[in-house]
Amino acid sequence: MRPTEPSHCLMRPAESRYSRQIRFAPLGEEGQAKIRAARVAIVGCGALGTVQAEALARAGVGRLRIIDRDFVEWSNLQRQFLFEEADAAEALPKAVAAARRLARVNAEVVVEPLVADLTAANVEDLFEDIDLILDGTDNFETRFLINDAAVDRGIPWIYGAAVGSYGIKLAIVPGHTACFRCVYPEPPQGAQPTCETEGVLAPVTATIAALQVADALKMLARGPGSVTARLTTLDVWNGTIRQLAPPARDAACACCVRRELVYLDGSRRAPISLCGRNAVQIHERSRPVDLTALAQRLSSVATVRSNEFALRVALDPYELTVFPDGRAIIKGTTDVGIARSLYARYIGA
Numbered sequence: 001m002r003p004t005e006p007s008h009c010l011m012r013p014a015e016s017r018y019s020r021q022i023r024f025a026p027l028g029e030e031g032q033a034k035i036r037a038a039r040v041a042i043v044g045c046g047a048l049g050t051v052q053a054e055a056l057a058r059a060g061v062g063r064l065r066i067i068d069r070d071f072v073e074w075s076n077l078q079r080q081f082l083f084e085e086a087d088a089a090e091a092l093p094k095a096v097a098a099a100r101r102l103a104r105v106n107a108e109v110v111v112e113p114l115v116a117d118l119t120a121a122n123v124e125d126l127f128e129d130i131d132l133i134l135d136g137t138d139n140f141e142t143r144f145l146i147n148d149a150a151v152d153r154g155i156p157w158i159y160g161a162a163v164g165s166y167g168i169k170l171a172i173v174p175g176h177t178a179c180f181r182c183v184y185p186e187p188p189q190g191a192q193p194t195c196e197t198e199g200v201l202a203p204v205t206a207t208i209a210a211l212q213v214a215d216a217l218k219m220l221a222r223g224p225g226s227v228t229a230r231l232t233t234l235d236v237w238n239g240t241i242r243q244l245a246p247p248a249r250d251a252a253c254a255c256c257v258r259r260e261l262v263y264l265d266g267s268r269r270a271p272i273s274l275c276g277r278n279a280v281q282i283h284e285r286s287r288p289v290d291l292t293a294l295a296q297r298l299s300s301v302a303t304v305r306s307n308e309f310a311l312r313v314a315l316d317p318y319e320l321t322v323f324p325d326g327r328a329i330i331k332g333t334t335d336v337g338i339a340r341s342l343y344a345r346y347i348g349a
C-alpha cells in the first residue's frame with residue numbers, strides 16, 4: 001500500500017470497526033446489535049469512569065450518559081486516561097472534557113455529558129431510560145443512592161472501587177444477586193483510606209474499570225443474568241487476585257427486601273468529602289447562580305477565575321469553586337461548618 005492511500009478502516013468504517021469484537025463467538029452480530037442499542041450511565045468520570053467510558057465508546061455502545069460534578073486537575077492526569085494537560089489548564093468539567101475526547105474516539109456513540117452531582121433530587125431524571133449503570137464514584141453515599149435507585153427500577157449496576165494498589169468489583173442485578181446493602185448494610189464508620197491519604201496507582205483503577213466493562217458487555221449482549229456476581233478483589237502491587245463466591249442475599253435487607261430506600265427518598269444525605277483532596281462539597285437545593293455577576297461582585301475581595309462552567313475564588317487557605325446550579329466545592333478543609341460558612345459568606349445562604 002502506498003503511504004498516501006487511505007487505509008481500509010478509513011474507507012469502510014462500518015464494516016471493519018467492530019469486527020474483532022463480533023468475531024468473538026459468545027458476542028457475535030447479535031450481541032453487537034444489543035450493545036449498539038444500549039444506554040449506559042457512568043456515575044463519576046475519574047480514574048474508573050474515564051476507562052469505562054473510553055472502552056464502551058470503542059465497543060460501540062449506543063448512548064453514554066456521563067455524570068460528573070468535578071473538573072479536571074493536574075493530579076488527575078496520572079490515571080484518568082481521557083484527559084490531557086489542556087483540560088487541566090482550562091479546568092474543564094470532567095464530563096465535558098470526556099465528551100470532547102470521546103467524540104474523536106467514536107463519533108457513532110451519542111455521549112451526554114452532565115455536569116451534575118447525583119442526588120436524591122435528580123437521580124430519577126439522570127437514570128431515565130438507562131439499561132445499565134457503571135460505578136465510577138469515590139464515595140459510599142453515592143453508591144448507596146445508586147443502589148436504592150437501581151433496586152427501585154430494576155436496573156443492573158456494577159460496583160467498583162480502588163485505593164492504593166487495591167481494588168474491588170461486584171456486579172449487582174436487582175432481584176437476582178445480593179444488592180449493595182446486602183453486602184454493606186451501613187456506610188463504613190470512622191476514617192477510611194482514601195486516594196488522598198494512600199495514593200492510588202493507575203494500573204489498579206484501569207484493571208477494575210476493565211473488569212467492570214467486561215461485565216457490562218456481557219450483560220448488554222447476553223442479559224443481566226449472564227454474569228456470575230463474584231466479588232473480585234485484587235492488589236496490583238502484591239500481584240494477588242481473589243474471586244470470592246457471589247455474596248448471599250440478606251433475607252432482611254433494608255433495601256432490596258424491606259424497600260426502605262432512605263437514600264432515594266432523601267432522608268439520608270450528608271455533605272461529601274471528596275476522594276483525592278481536602279475538600280467539602282455543598283450540594284444545597286438547586287439555586288442557579290449567575291457566574292458572571294458573581295465574578296464581578298467577588299473580584300474586589302478575592303482573586304476570581306471563571307469560565308462558562310465554573311467560577312473559582314481563591315480565599316487563602318481555602319479555594320471555593322461554584323457551579324451554575326449553585327453547587328460549590330470548598331478546598332482546604334474537611335470541616336463542614338467552615339465550608340457552609342464560606343458558602344454563606346460568598347455565595348449567600
Ligand SMILES: [Zn+2]
Binds near residue numbers: 179181254255256
Ligand atoms: Zn439487598
